[in-house]
Amino acid sequence: MDNKKSSFKKRVLESLKDIPYGKVTTYSSIAIGLSNKNLARAVGNALHSNNDPNKYPCYKVVNSKGCLSKHYAFNGVEGQKKLLKEEGIEVKDYKVDLKKYKI
DNA sequence: TAGATGACTCACA
DNA sequence: ATGTGAGCCATCT
Numbered sequence: 001m002d003n004k005k006s007s008f009k010k011r012v013l014e015s016l017k018d019i020p021y022g023k024v025t026t027y028s029s030i031a032i033g034l035s036n037k038n039l040a041r042a043v044g045n046a047l048h049s050n051n052d053p054n055k056y057p058c059y060k061v062v063n064s065k066g067c068l069s070k071h072y073a074f075n076g077v078e079g080q081k082k083l084l085k086e087e088g089i090e091v092k093d094y095k096v097d098l099k100k101y102k103i
Numbered sequence: 104t105a106g107a108t109g110a111c112t113c114a115c116a
Numbered sequence: 117a118t119g120t121g122a123g124c125c126a127t128c129t
């Protein structure tokens with residue numbers, strides 16, 4: 001858990017910033033973008049370790065089903081859902097339509 | 104150093 | 117369609 005080294009986490013977080021407005025992404029997509037999709041789990045851990053939800057739009061990351069993360073940082077799924085709606089993303093039962101919003 | 108954990112995904116029944 | 121099992125990775129204990 002050290003700050004300046006763990007490049008993996010940082011890389012994932014940086015990837016979040018690459019998400020355009022009004023769009024969402026999935027763990028596997030990020031994992032693939034980095035190297036291989038098997039990293040999906042590690043990506044989840046990276047977001048979990050994210051200490052700056054304000055800086056990194058971790059709320060724009062959902063799983064393959066399009067479900068929002070139940071363990072979202074501070075505001076919980078409610079805040080996450082709200083943020084997504086703020087970007088024009090329609091949220092149904094804490095789920096988003098990947099067909100339309102996934103990159 | 105080795106074992107367990109988790110914000111995951113896929114395949115199969 | 118829903119439920120269970122196995123595989124993968126990085127980090128934690």
